[in-house]
Amino acid sequence: MNQETKSGQIFDLPTLKRLYTFVRPYQGKFYLLIAIIMINAVLAPLTPLLIKYTIDKPIAEGNYNQLALMLAVMVVVLIVQGFVQFWNTYMAGWLGQYIIRDIRVQLYEKIIGLRLKFFDNTPIGRLVTRTISDVETLSNVFSDGMAAIAGDILQLVLIIGVMFYTDWKLSIISLSMIPLMLFCTYVFKEKIKDAFNEVRAAVSNLNSFVQEHITGMSIVQIFSSEDIEYKKFEEINKVHRDANIRSILYYSIYFPVADVISAAGTGLVVWYGSKQILNAEVTFGTVTAFVMFINLFFRPIRQLADRFNTLQMGIVSTDRILTLLDSDEYTANDGTHVPEKLRGEVEFKDVWFAYNDEDYVLKNINFKVNEGEKIAFVGATGAGKSSIINLLSRFYDINKGQIFIDGREVHEFELTALRRNIGVVLQDVFLFSDTIENNIRLGDDTITHEKIVEAAKLVGVHDFIERLPGGYTYNVMERGATLSVGQRQLISFVRAMVHDPKIIVLDEATSSVDSETEELIQKAIETLMKGRTAVVIAHRLSTIQEANKIIVVDKGEIKEEGTHEQLLEKEGFYANLYRMQYKEVLKIG
Incomplete structure (x- = not known):
């Protein structure tokens, strides 16, 4: 069954045990909450008993002093109940928020450590649902779930005990409507569970659709697909609306029916109790107390159906969160x-x-790059060039063979230390919605503003940055949308340089920039590679003619390798690629 639509077991013990691990840091507060809930349950039947006593004794006997005392006692009890209810609500909410904060932190820490293969196969919207909607659902488990259910059940047991202790005949009459209420509650629970499953699936689909299409909005507009995508969104939103309306319908039916059943129970008590009063078998205070008992008894039963669904959804959300936390789709950092x-x-x-x-x-890829050398990979799209550079930084792990850096197998390196020493500059540069300086620093406070300015001057972009409003504090917006492709790439060179890696991995495509920016980029590349080992994916063969070694990749295999002159002499793959590109240059000229 799809994880977005499956239902959980209410008492899934393995999941509940795992859930308790998140509670453990706050177990003192958790046990305090349990104690408060128990006190609240014990106080529930106290008010009807006090009213019964007040009617049967002070009022019936005309003892005004005792009546004043009982009224004062009832006021104190109500104040205590209000105080306990406040701490019940506050502590449940406090506990839930602290726990979901910890879970979100763990989830995000897990997500940023997952290997790229996981993101290749998982929609981003689904991850958003996990970290936002599922975790929020989980918070309800603590405010409206297990502890609240335990409190409701304890309250029901205590009320039944007090009722039978007070008058067993009235108790049987009062509880005669319980089977009907339980049946209606069960039907409601099942119906609302299905509706909530549909809502959850629709929310996940909405998140995925909106995230994907906002990210790809330029494609939607380029191909004038606004109306088509709008209709798709309208359909997904319609499913979400219909599922929510179904849940609203079930609530709209259940609660009035529950009120009618409760009123019927009250009516039976009044009818039977009145006869008993006339026959002097029970007191007026007893019947009044039982009317109150019925309201106290039916209220938690009405709530239980909702609480069970909350707990059930929480178990499903917990299961999905734990599945993500337990995922082994991460790069093992065992070096x-x-x-x-x-x-x-x-x-x-x-x-x-x-x-x-x-x-x-x-x-069967074999090659070696010596310290300070420049190696270039060429080949058709899909030949495997990008895969090679992804393996070097362990964005993916190899199936067979070995990769060495300075004579050490890459798995021996601590992962963060490995990646800090390898600067990766990709063709598709990603910038966060933040200032230029923060996009260069990437949270590393050891990189000073002076160091950033120095690197920008070396790359040749300092003047361009200074011309922007606010200079280095200019906000580039999401994905660097306010900058051109070339400007984003130049900033990525500065970013690589300030982190001072010994190995540079470079996708040096410049086909989408103007000639002036291309010249800046080529100078920046030369500056960046100076004194460093460089692994380059070459798109224009004219930019790599000085490389120490050029490797031609085709269909995942190395076909040729050598210097520019050696490969031209072979009259093979490289020579053909060079002639084809040279012809294109002539045509353009």
């Missing part, structure tokens, strides 16, 4: 080596890699 400084020697030995099972996109 311990933290180098002070890398030399920058890179070697691939018999490397095989597949994104899915054994559908290999890289086959």
Whole structure:
């Protein structure tokens, strides 16, 4: 069954045990909440008993002094009940919010550690649902779930006990409507559960659709697909609306029916109790107390159906959250080596890699780059060039073979230390909605403003940044939307330079920028690679003619390698690619 629509078991003990691990840091507050709920349940039948005594004794006997005393006692009891109810509500909410804060932190920490393969196969909207909607649903488990259910059940048991102790005949009459109420509650619980499952699935679909289409809005508008996408959204939203209306319908039916059943129970008590009063078998105070008992008794039964559904949804949300937290789709950080400084020697030995099972996109890759050398990969789209650079930083792990840096296998390196020493500059540069300075620093407070300015001057973008409103404090907006492709790429060079990696991995595409920006980018690339080992994906062969080694990749295999001159002499793949690109240059010229 789809995880978005399946229902949980209310008493799923393994899940509840895991859920308790989140409670453990606050177990003192949790036990205090349980104690408050128990006190609240004990206080519930006290008011009817006090009213019974007041009617049968002070009022019946005309004892005004005792009546004043009883009224004062009832006021004190009501104040205590209000005080206990306040702490019940506050503590449940406080506990829920602190726990979901911890869970969200754990979830986000988990998500940012997941390997890229996980994000390739998981819609972003689903992850948003996990960290926002599912966690919010889980908070209700603490404010309206297990503890509240336990309190309701304890209250019912105490009220039944007090009722039978007071008058067993009136108790049987009072409880005669319970089977009908329980039947209606069960039907409502099942119906509302199905409706909530549909709502949950619709919310997940809405999140996925909106996130995906807002991100890809430029494509929607370029192809004039606004009306088509609007109709798709309208349909998904309609499903969400209909599911919510169904849940509203069930609530609209259930609560009036429950009130009618409760009123019928009250009517039976009044009818039977009146006869008993006339026959002098019970007192007026007893009948009055039983009318109050019925209201106290039926209220938690009405709430239980809702609370059980809350708990059930919470169990499902917990299960989905735990599935994500338990995911093994992460890059194992089991290495311990933290180098002070890398030399920058890179070697691939018999490397095989597949994104899915054994559908290999890289086959038997072997090459070596010495310290300070520049190696370039060329080949058609889909040949496997990007896969090679992704493996070096362990964004993906290889299936077979070995990758060495400075003679050490990459798995021996502590992951953060490894990635800090490898600067990756991709063609599609991602900038966060933040200032230019923060996008360069990326939270590393050891990088000073002066260091950023110095790197920007070296790359040749300082003047461009200073011309922007606010300079380095200019907000580039989401994905760097207010900057051009070339400007974003230049900022990514500054970002790579201030982190001072020994190895640079570069996707140096410049096909989508003007000639002036391209010249700036080429100068920036030369500055960035100076004194560093460089692994480059080449799109224009004219930019890599000085590389120490050029490797031609086709269908995941190395077909040729050598210098520019050596490869031209071979009259193979590289020579053909070069002639084709040279012809394109001539045509453009």
